[in-house]
Amino acid sequence: MNRTRIYFDNAATTPLLPAAREAMEPFWNDTFGNASSPYATSRAARMALDGARTQVAKLIGAHADEIVWTGGGTESDNWALLGVAFANLGKRGHFIVSQIEHHAVLESAQTLRELGFEVDFARPNSDGVVEPEEIARLMRKETLLVSLMSANNETGALQNVAEVAKICHENGVLFHCDATQSAGKLALDVDGLQEGGGRREEGGLGFSSPLPPPPSPLDLLTLSAHKIGGPKGIGALYIRRGTKMKPLLRGGAQERGRRAGTENVPAIAGFGVAATAARCDLESNAAHLETLRNRLENGLSEMEVEIITQNAARAPHISSFIVQGARAESLALSLDLAGFAVGTGSACASGALEPSHVLAAMGYAPQQAKSALRVSFGTQNTVEEVDEFLETLRRLRERR
Amino acid sequence: MAMSGGVDSSVAAALLVEGGYEVIGVTMKLWAGEDDPFAAHRFGGCCTVGSSEDARRVAHLLDIPYYVLNLQDEFHARVVDDFVAGYSDGKTPNPCARCNEWIKFRAFLERADELDCHFIATGHYARIERDAGGTTHLRRGNDARKDQSYVLGMLTQHELRRVLLPIGEMEKPLVRERAAKLGMAVATKPDSQEICFVEDGDYAKFVIDRAPQMALPGPIFDENGVKVGNHNGLARYTVGQRKGLGIAAANPLFVTKIDAPNNALIVGSREKLAHDGFGATRATWTQTIPRAGQKVAAQLRAHSVAHPAQIVAADANGFKIQFDAPSQGVTPGQMAVLYDGDEVIGAGTIT
Numbered sequence: 001m002n003r004t005r006i007y008f009d010n011a012a013t014t015p016l017l018p019a020a021r022e023a024m025e026p027f028w029n030d031t032f033g034n035a036s037s038p039y040a041t042s043r044a045a046r047m048a049l050d051g052a053r054t055q056v057a058k059l060i061g062a063h064a065d066e067i068v069w070t071g072g073g074t075e076s077d078n079w080a081l082l083g084v085a086f087a088n089l090g091k092r093g094h095f096i097v098s099q100i101e102h103h104a105v106l107e108s109a110q111t112l113r114e115l116g117f118e119v120d121f122a123r124p125n126s127d128g129v130v131e132p133e134e135i136a137r138l139m140r141k142e143t144l145l146v147s148l149m150s151a152n153n154e155t156g157a158l159q160n161v162a163e164v165a166k167i168c169h170e171n172g173v174l175f176h177c178d179a180t181q182s183a184g185k186l187a188l189d190v191d192g193l194q195e196g197g198g199r200r201e202e203g204g205l206g207f208s209s210p211l212p213p214p215p216s217p218l219d220l221l222t223l224s225a226h227k228i229g230g231p232k233g234i235g236a237l238y239i240r241r242g243t244k245m246k247p248l249l250r251g252g253a254q255e256r257g258r259r260a261g262t263e264n265v266p267a268i269a270g271f272g273v274a275a276t277a278a279r280c281d282l283e284s285n286a287a288h289l290e291t292l293r294n295r296l297e298n299g300l301s302e303m304e305v306e307i308i309t310q311n312a313a314r315a316p317h318i319s320s321f322i323v324q325g326a327r328a329e330s331l332a333l334s335l336d337l338a339g340f341a342v343g344t345g346s347a348c349a350s351g352a353l354e355p356s357h358v359l360a361a362m363g364y365a366p367q368q369a370k371s372a373l374r375v376s377f378g379t380q381n382t383v384e385e386v387d388e389f390l391e392t393l394r395r396l397r398e399r400r
Numbered sequence: 401m402a403m404s405g406g407v408d409s410s411v412a413a414a415l416l417v418e419g420g421y422e423v424i425g426v427t428m429k430l431w432a433g434e435d436d437p438f439a440a441h442r443f444g445g446c447c448t449v450g451s452s453e454d455a456r457r458v459a460h461l462l463d464i465p466y467y468v469l470n471l472q473d474e475f476h477a478r479v480v481d482d483f484v485a486g487y488s489d490g491k492t493p494n495p496c497a498r499c500n501e502w503i504k505f506r507a508f509l510e511r512a513d514e515l516d517c518h519f520i521a522t523g524h525y526a527r528i529e530r531d532a533g534g535t536t537h538l539r540r541g542n543d544a545r546k547d548q549s550y551v552l553g554m555l556t557q558h559e560l561r562r563v564l565l566p567i568g569e570m571e572k573p574l575v576r577e578r579a580a581k582l583g584m585a586v587a588t589k590p591d592s593q594e595i596c597f598v599e600d601g602d603y604a605k606f607v608i609d610r611a612p613q614m615a616l617p618g619p620i621f622d623e624n625g626v627k628v629g630n631h632n633g634l635a636r637y638t639v640g641q642r643k644g645l646g647i648a649a650a651n652p653l654f655v656t657k658i659d660a661p662n663n664a665l666i667v668g669s670r671e672k673l674a675h676d677g678f679g680a681t682r683a684t685w686t687q688t689i690p691r692a693g694q695k696v697a698a699q700l701r702a703h704s705v706a707h708p709a710q711i712v713a714a715d716a717n718g719f720k721i722q723f724d725a726p727s728q729g730v731t732p733g734q735m736a737v738l739y740d741g742d743e744v745i746g747a748g749t750i751t
Contacts, residue, residue, distance in 0.1 A: 330514030
């Protein structure tokens with residue numbers, strides 16, 4: 001059987017950091033207690049839970065008690081939308097989500113409609129960016145929440161979260177940001193940089209350049225552990241104190257009654273360590289990822305390739321491109337046979353690849369979207385791997 | 401290797417691996433179906449998530465790479481639209497034959513080229529022989545009851561040259577035995593029969609959903625043009641059908657013709673179902689175009705007898721056939737496959 005030698009699909013998931021794995025180790029057997037129970041093994045588990053909560057909170061400049069553990073980014077996205085809806089079942093209302101959100105948001109928005117809420121889908125421009133004016137245009141007096149991701153998972157294009165947060169804040173509308181792809185890649189602060197308002201010692205940074213720092217706070221923010229070197233099956237939803245929300249999962253007092261279910265202590269411990277690593281190494285990691293991406297795109301520019309959202313500010317780890325005249329599906333499978341793992345849109349239940357809704361929203365024709373590949377780097381990748389990839393891609397292109 | 405998750409393609413894949421080929425297993429995703437992931441039919445049958453899981457498991461067992469190829473656009477354009485259009489034109493189309501021709505061989509070959517594969521392989525019961533001159537011959541499978549050469553009848557040298565049919569020489573019980581010996585969980589899985597994209601076998605509903613005019617009521621005429629009743633939508637009838645006509649007559653009546661332009665059904669006695677011969681379009685020839693007068697056997701359906709006949713005329717586009725004795729089963733839209741002994745010489749769509 002062929003093996004994956006070079007892994008370039010880090011926007012899908014990342015390998016577990018050794019430190020995270022080590023942090024998880026005690027909680028499989030030694031300290032296996034249910035974190036809600038009163039005896040010794042449980043108290044120790046509870047300490048791990050709360051320690052990790054502080055570690056994750058620091059990544060986004062939040063209070064620890066504003067971090068609630070979930071089963072992953074998908075649950076966090078579902079909860080952000082449905083939780084706000086459940087708190088407003090009496091009078092219903094209006095939601096705005098962007099067309100380039102993850103399906104976890106898009107399909108939850110569909111459920112909102114079934115529940116009797118109104119939803120508008122904000123369009124991106126041809127650079128893959130949802131302009132704040134588009135959000136402002138869709139805003140109504142019944143609008144309850146706006147959901148906009150920080151970095152798109154397919155193109156890497158950064159969204160103007162700061163500006164949209166400001167519009168929401170001014171209109172008294174809640175703002176949810178899916179930060180799954182930007183966490184650990186770009187500095188992010190849920191309070192933004194208001195005069196004297198920053199809670200973190202080093203002050204709120206907002207997104208690093210070229211975007212201006214966000215002047216307004218976020219209310220809800222999605223995080224996932226396995227995109228930053230943590231384990232799978234664990235995520236968090238940041239919920240600002242006082243946000244009008246309801247639980248999604250019920251039947252237990254865990255997480256202060258906000259999310260029922262026995263906590264996944266080993267995974268949470270791993271998430272905490274991964275969050276710390278992501279925060280401490282942020283600048284050096286981002287620089288490394290950017291080096292890899294620039295090398296890739298320099299190489300690609302010599303082939304018949306169009307880099308998607310090249311004009312937009314982008315997260316440093318993602319590069320999507322259209323290989324003219326090629327079927328991305330076949331290219332990705334040929335690359336797999338050669339030992340490379342790259343992304344090609346999302347997979348359906350059977351594993352077949354579906355054309356990207358993000359590229360469609362940006363105005364790409366289906367035929368072009370079917371020629372798009374995504375390379376996403378992780379901190380473990382090297383310049384040599386990029387060179388080998390370019391070499392292989394060139395060879396595959398020449399085969400036809 | 402096209403893998404459906406069923407016994408035949410699973411054993412075929414195993415045989416290729418044993419034969420020293422470097423094998424890539426693929427399942428073709430052809431049809432999205434409905435959205436309800438809890439629906440009972442999503443858990444079994446062809447072209448479902450369940451079948452790709454079976455195929456993936458077998459590929460893992462054989463230690464070969466496995467992919468699901470997305471061929472939904474091609475399938476929709478070439479097979480589903482053609483099926484609905486054929487019905488709307490008063491024909492009884494054969495979507496499985498179209499799928500074999502356009503998807504499971506042509507589109508699949510294109511994908512195989514893109515993955516740099518020399519051959520494509522399927523789990524059909526038919527034999528492909530290569531002679532010394534480099535010509536390939538398509539013959540009936542050794543298991544007469546399972547023979548599937550009919551559904552491969554429209555392949556030409558272009559495809560046949562690059563097709564492997566690893567179980568063509570085998571008989572079904574032996575295939576099941578091999579599957580069991582390999583420890584494949586699919587060994588007792590039933591054979592699939594229905595058209596994969598039509599739920600619950602309700603063709604009429606499928607066609608009406610896409611061509612609403614096929615639900616319009618209209619007249620039923622006898623052979624002499626006398627109105628004998630009313631039908632409730634042409635989508636509900638095929639040539640040869642007896643049930644559901646709702647006409648009281650001394651002798652049983654059968655649908656003998658569907659007159660789509662006039663939304664009318666023509667009925668007649670059983671003898672009227674027999675034809676002296678037929679014409680066909682969309683002809684394909686496995687080798688050269690045969691000459692007029694050549695003796696052949698014409699098979700008009702999968703798993704039915706082949707009628708002795710001779711070729712009246714044949715060219716690159718179509719052919720005319722004269723039966724040795726009047727024969728039933730001439731259904732416009734269905735595929736006719738012509739045999740010389742056990743070898744397929746060509747195929748076409750009955751007009």
